Amino acid sequence: MPCPREFGIFGIFGIFGxxxxxxxxxxxxxxxxxxxxxxxxxxxxGTMREITVEALDxxxxxxxxxxxxxxxxxxxxxxxxxxxLRQRGNVSLLDPMDLADDDIxxxxxxxxxxxxxxxxxxxxxxxxxxxxxxxxxxGKPVRATMSCEAGGLNSTTPFxxxxxxxxxxxxxxxxxxxxxxxxxxxxxxxxxxxxxxxxADEKGNSAVINTVSNLWTETLARTLTVDMGxxxxxxxxxxxxxxVKKTCILNTITLLERIGRTIREARAxxxxxxxxxxxxxxxxxxxxxxxxxxxxxxxxxxxxxxxxIAGVDQFDGRELRIxxxxxxxxxRAGDDVLATTPDLITILDDETGxxxxxxxxxxxxxxxxxxxxxxxxWRTPEGLRVVGPAYFGYDIPYVPIEERVRAxx
Numbered sequence: 001m002p003c004p005r006e007f008g009i010f011g012i013f014g015i016f017g018x019x020x021x022x023x024x025x026x027x028x029x030x031x032x033x034x035x036x037x038x039x040x041x042x043x044x045x046g047t048m049r050e051i052t053v054e055a056l057d058x059x060x061x062x063x064x065x066x067x068x069x070x071x072x073x074x075x076x077x078x079x080x081x082x083x084x085l086r087q088r089g090n091v092s093l094l095d096p097m098d099l100a101d102d103d104i105x106x107x108x109x110x111x112x113x114x115x116x117x118x119x120x121x122x123x124x125x126x127x128x129x130x131x132x133x134x135x136x137x138x139g140k141p142v143r144a145t146m147s148c149e150a151g152g153l154n155s156t157t158p159f160x161x162x163x164x165x166x167x168x169x170x171x172x173x174x175x176x177x178x179x180x181x182x183x184x185x186x187x188x189x190x191x192x193x194x195x196x197x198x199x200a201d202e203k204g205n206s207a208v209i210n211t212v213s214n215l216w217t218e219t220l221a222r223t224l225t226v227d228m229g230x231x232x233x234x235x236x237x238x239x240x241x242x243x244v245k246k247t248c249i250l251n252t253i254t255l256l257e258r259i260g261r262t263i264r265e266a267r268a269x270x271x272x273x274x275x276x277x278x279x280x281x282x283x284x285x286x287x288x289x290x291x292x293x294x295x296x297x298x299x300x301x302x303x304x305x306x307x308x309i310a311g312v313d314q315f316d317g318r319e320l321r322i323x324x325x326x327x328x329x330x331x332r333a334g335d336d337v338l339a340t341t342p343d344l345i346t347i348l349d350d351e352t353g354x355x356x357x358x359x360x361x362x363x364x365x366x367x368x369x370x371x372x373x374x375x376x377x378w379r380t381p382e383g384l385r386v387v388g389p390a391y392f393g394y395d396i397p398y399v400p401i402e403e404r405v406r407a408x409x
Contacts, residue, residue, distance in 0.1 A: 071152015099241030273353025
């Protein structure tokens with residue numbers, strides 16, 4: 001029996017504290033193009049376009065693709081955001097390059113295990129509570145909110161904050177995909193701190209914490225989240241506009257919308273939606289098959305486990321095993337490693353192209369597995385120390401997906 005849709009995994013807490021680190025030089029991926037035919041307007045010196053209730057359908061679908069199985073299924077987050085937009089009006093999406101250098105931006109998200117979030121439905125007020133708590137602590141007005149990760153529920157959740165408070169949403173995020181832990185954000189690579197941060201639950205509890213490092217932020221916030229029932233809402237990494245432009249991944253909301261629209265339009269044309277996503281994202285089809293078994297457990301606030309997928313077509317007679325900790329981290333067939341974190345591993349329904357999350361994966365599903373290149377900053381030595389295979393306990397060297405594909409050709 002199909003499980004209900006769930007929310008995102010990753011949660012975050014905002015900060016505006018200590019942003020004096022001298023940023024290192026990291027390569028920046030090119031930004032996706034926007035939609036010149038969409039209505040735009042000028043507000044407070046920044047170019048904005050309106051995000052409507054209908055646009056959230058494509059954004060949520062695209063978010064599940066880049067969520068790499070994690071970030072939670074954005075369906076509930078989409079419903080919450082759509083409700084807020086119907087009540088409060090459309091959300092203005094702000095080009096990050098139009099931020100003033102001294103503007104304050106506070107990203108918002110949900111934190112916890114997606115397997116718990118299947119049943120623990122948010123009331124909808126928690127994320128606004130966390131945002132307001134952090135803004136009060138900072139003692140300064142916040143210009144805009146932003147997504148923490150370009151994947152799953154946490155790509156749509158900040159729309160609720162933007163709509164309810166009447167502030168813009170910055171077109172960007174801090175990962176370019178979804179990752180399971182709070183320190184796994186590109187601002188960390190530049191020395192930006194993740195605290196002060198705020199956290200709130202559906203019972204009305206809230207807290208603001210300060211930590212000595214972003215890894216300690218993850219440790220303490222995870223403990224609070226477990227005590228709050230393994231899911232909570234957070235506001236984190238408050239930054240200046242200058243820091244956002246330098247350290248974050250830009251124009252990802254636009255990219256999510258483009259991915260979701262690509263799937264929808266491919267189905268309408270009766271084209272192969274999996275191939276359409278692969279081509280749009282410079283990805284690679286690494287497997288096609290039937291899910292034979294899924295072993296999952298909730299431990300220490302994460303959804304952990306492994307899925308086995310029996311191959312079909314050119315993969316017939318072999319079995320792919322995908323390990324996950326909220327997100328899909330490693331794909332291998334026997335001793336052959338096909339893809340690893342930080343590159344994106346995404347499972348799509350073989351017929352519809354709909355992305356499937358770790359908590360939604362079930363026996364008998366017919367699926368295609370895509371691997372896509374990550375943001376270049378994650379491939380640096382600094383990035384791999386934070387999100388590479390070794391961090392998650394895999395004694396496997398990171399090899400970019402395009403090199404692995406060429407080696408097998």
